[in-house]
Amino acid sequence: MSTPPIIEVRDLSKRFGSFQAVNKVSFHVERGEIFGYLGANGAGKSTTIRMLTGLLAPSSGSATVAGADIASEPTRVKRAIGYMSQRFSLYLDLSVEENLRFFAGAYGLSGAHRERRVHAALELAGLHDRRRVTTRDLPGGIRQRLALGSALLHEPAIVFLDEPTAGVDPAARRGFWRVIRDLAAQGTTVFVTTHHLDEAEYCARVGLMVDGRLVALDTPQGLKTAHVPGSLYAVESPEGTRAAAALLTDAPGVLAVEPFGQRLHVRVQGSADPLRFQNLLTSRGVLGATFEPVEPTLEDVFLALVGDAGKATP
Amino acid sequence: MKQLKQQLRAMLLRTLAMSYKELMHILRDKQMLGFALVMPVMLILLFGFAVSFDVERVPLVLVDQDHTPASRALADAFTASRTFEVVAQTEQPAEAERMFRSGAAKVALVVPAGFAKASLHDSEAVAQLLVDGADNTTASVALGYANAVALASSQRSFAAAMGRAEPPIDARVRTFFNPGLKSSVFLVPGLMVMVLSMMAVMLTALTVAREYERGSMEQLFATPVGRLEVMLGKLGPYFVIGEVQVLLVLTLGVGIFDVPVQGSVALVFAVSSVFLLAMLMQGMFISVMTRNQMLASQIAAITTFLPSLLLSGFIFPIDSMPPPLRVLASILPPRYLVHGLRAVLLRGVGFADVVRDMAPMLAFFLVLLALAARKFRREVA
Ligand SMILES: Nc1ncnc2c1ncn2[C@@H]1O[C@H](COP(=O)(O)OP(=O)(O)OP(=O)(O)O)[C@@H](O)[C@H]1O
Ligand SMILES: [Mg+2]
Numbered sequence: 001m002s003t004p005p006i007i008e009v010r011d012l013s014k015r016f017g018s019f020q021a022v023n024k025v026s027f028h029v030e031r032g033e034i035f036g037y038l039g040a041n042g043a044g045k046s047t048t049i050r051m052l053t054g055l056l057a058p059s060s061g062s063a064t065v066a067g068a069d070i071a072s073e074p075t076r077v078k079r080a081i082g083y084m085s086q087r088f089s090l091y092l093d094l095s096v097e098e099n100l101r102f103f104a105g106a107y108g109l110s111g112a113h114r115e116r117r118v119h120a121a122l123e124l125a126g127l128h129d130r131r132r133v134t135t136r137d138l139p140g141g142i143r144q145r146l147a148l149g150s151a152l153l154h155e156p157a158i159v160f161l162d163e164p165t166a167g168v169d170p171a172a173r174r175g176f177w178r179v180i181r182d183l184a185a186q187g188t189t190v191f192v193t194t195h196h197l198d199e200a201e202y203c204a205r206v207g208l209m210v211d212g213r214l215v216a217l218d219t220p221q222g223l224k225t226a227h228v229p230g231s232l233y234a235v236e237s238p239e240g241t242r243a244a245a246a247l248l249t250d251a252p253g254v255l256a257v258e259p260f261g262q263r264l265h266v267r268v269q270g271s272a273d274p275l276r277f278q279n280l281l282t283s284r285g286v287l288g289a290t291f292e293p294v295e296p297t298l299e300d301v302f303l304a305l306v307g308d309a310g311k312a313t314p
Numbered sequence: 315m316k317q318l319k320q321q322l323r324a325m326l327l328r329t330l331a332m333s334y335k336e337l338m339h340i341l342r343d344k345q346m347l348g349f350a351l352v353m354p355v356m357l358i359l360l361f362g363f364a365v366s367f368d369v370e371r372v373p374l375v376l377v378d379q380d381h382t383p384a385s386r387a388l389a390d391a392f393t394a395s396r397t398f399e400v401v402a403q404t405e406q407p408a409e410a411e412r413m414f415r416s417g418a419a420k421v422a423l424v425v426p427a428g429f430a431k432a433s434l435h436d437s438e439a440v441a442q443l444l445v446d447g448a449d450n451t452t453a454s455v456a457l458g459y460a461n462a463v464a465l466a467s468s469q470r471s472f473a474a475a476m477g478r479a480e481p482p483i484d485a486r487v488r489t490f491f492n493p494g495l496k497s498s499v500f501l502v503p504g505l506m507v508m509v510l511s512m513m514a515v516m517l518t519a520l521t522v523a524r525e526y527e528r529g530s531m532e533q534l535f536a537t538p539v540g541r542l543e544v545m546l547g548k549l550g551p552y553f554v555i556g557e558v559q560v561l562l563v564l565t566l567g568v569g570i571f572d573v574p575v576q577g578s579v580a581l582v583f584a585v586s587s588v589f590l591l592a593m594l595m596q597g598m599f600i601s602v603m604t605r606n607q608m609l610a611s612q613i614a615a616i617t618t619f620l621p622s623l624l625l626s627g628f629i630f631p632i633d634s635m636p637p638p639l640r641v642l643a644s645i646l647p648p649r650y651l652v653h654g655l656r657a658v659l660l661r662g663v664g665f666a667d668v669v670r671d672m673a674p675m676l677a678f679f680l681v682l683l684a685l686a687a688r689k690f691r692r693e694v695a
Pocket of ligand 2: 047086162
């Protein structure tokens with residue numbers, strides 16, 4: 001591709017006093033890409049977004065967003081982007097339509113153009129017949145869609161969505177992601193943070209933040225191949241998994257054992273035969289354990305990486 | 315040129331969007347709106363009827379050392395009104411002082427020997443009025459009354475002596491301009507100060523802090539809306555509410571308390587509007603500085619109630635305050651509103667005369683706007 005990346009970040013850092021919230025992060029995002037930004041609580045996701053949206057001055061490093069420098073031209077950045085903040089989405093005491101009217105005005109839209117865009121946002125949220133409803137009375141999922149529609153009123157080239165699906169039920173989450181994918185298909189760049197690792201599968205590329213550092217960045221498949229080598233088995237045992245976990249952790253040929261819901265995820269060297277481990281468990285008195293091959297998920301990647309990072313920075 | 319016009323248009327649109335949003339918040343909050351409209355009515359009725367500064371039957375001790383018709387006429391002028399009541403007559407000023415001490419008298423009228431003689435000759439006739447300053451309100455009101463009575467009676471005797479029908483008019487009587495000496499007439503400008511400052515500052519002090527607290531400030535600053543646009547846009551609807559309050563206070567003042575409107579009503583609104591802007595900006599400034607509704611409302615209450623009550627000249631004369639308070643009073647807007655309103659309502663002065671009251675209030679507005687804009691970073695952290 002010959003067009004320059006729409007977001008370019010070089011050694012971006014933010015300190016709050018002596019606390020390093022974002023530590024020399026570098027990456028770029030292509031036009032029309034869905035870029036996922038993952039990390040545990042306090043990893044520095046929101047802080048990165050605040051810098052990229054011109055809300056927070058970086059301590060060091062630089063970035064351009066839609067061709068504008070975030071430190072010296074924050075106003076140009078703001079005209080080019082839409083933003084859904086993590087805490088606030090809409091004024092709950094105002095009606096659906098009032099919220100949209102206000103944000104349209106805030107983006108400098110007026111007249112017929114404004115009406116057209118408000119209309120489009122109502123469409124996106126599916127709220128045509130509920131435009132006079134007070135926003136507080138809407139279910140969370142619909143509210144988030146409305147907030148997305150309102151962040152898109154001025155047809156920005158990029159939207160930053162900070163945990164847009166937090167507290168939203170799974171069905172509504174799927175609906176929300178359908179909208180995001182449609183958006184990207186039409187050429188809008190989407191920068192999204194999430195706690196739901198399953199959602200990261202929808203992203204073209206995923207960056208993983210741990211303690212302010214970007215520890216991995218690749219396509220979901222690339223991350224799995226690189227960080228979850230070997231074969232993965234889900235292990236279930238009628239007597240619970242505690243004893244099995246202890247035994248497997250020390251067994252030769254086992255790369256990693258992680259609790260995964262009611263089951264264990266056991267990663268073994270590619271050539272190892274699961275029967276061998278089953279026999280090992282049986283011989284040590286853990287009976288009836290089943291080994292089922294599973295595809296690695298981003299959660300496995302996350303567990304592998306957070307474990308590594310934890311060791312690197314004690 | 316065309317670009318500039320477009321930019322101005324966009325600024326206007328964004329400011330109007332802020333006003334629109336704020337108006338919607340206000341309309342949703344019926345309780346707040348009701349409070350903003352009922353509070354002025356309550357205040358003015360409460361102060362107008364229950365709290366009277368009219369002074370009656372002030373105990374007076376008469377020290378007449380002259381014993382002439384002139385001295386008796388002067389004494390009669392005082393005792394004729396219900397304001398003073400003669401509680402004792404003596405020839406010894408020391409006796410009067412003792413009565414002050416014991417609280418038996420608050421005012422002493424001392425007519426020295428030779429008073430009548432002096433008034434017949436061209437020289438000044440001096441009678442002394444001693445006032446117990448411990449009770450500030452009574453003292454200042456009594457002084458005012460005494461001043462008017464003394465002048466009127468001296469003019470009468472002067473006119474009689476010279477055989478003229480029209481007594482010469484003394485400028486000091488003119489400054490008093492409240493012939494019935496009714497305190498409610500004085501109260502209305504004072505109430506205007508209290509109502510406008512407390513409501514305006516309180517309402518705007520909450521509005522920016524609220525946006526910080528619920529996190530919407532971050533969302534706002536991610537749009538192209540600038541800090542001046544946020545502040546001025548938010549002021550709009552509160553300005554309208556303030557004007558309605560001005561109308562309420564004025565209507566009640568004229569309708570119930572017979573406050574005269576000697577000057578133009580438009581000028582009353584003009585003076586009040588400048589004060590209103592200053593107060594709205596004071597609230598905005600507090601909000602930007604604190605970013606916290608609780609703290610902002612406390613600071614708003616402290617910084618409006620006391621200045622509008624004490625430093626406005628509404629009840630206590632500013633001239634008799636210690637220098638630091640006088641300086642403070644001349645920086646803060648309340649005294650200018652009281653002065654300007656009294657001038658327009660009671661004296662009927664024109665625009666040129668109240669500009670001197672409007673200018674300091676406008677300056678206050680602009681300085682706070684600049685300070686708030688400086689502090690109001692478009693950063694969230
Ligand atoms: N204004 C601030 N002053 C001081 N510390 C801050 C500030 N903002 C954020 N931090 C700290 O920086 C760290 C990163 O915060 P950030 O909000 O970026 O995390 P996050 O990845 O978005 O987490 P979450 O998933 O909880 O939203 C946190 O430890 C937070 O306490
Ligand atoms: Mg966050």
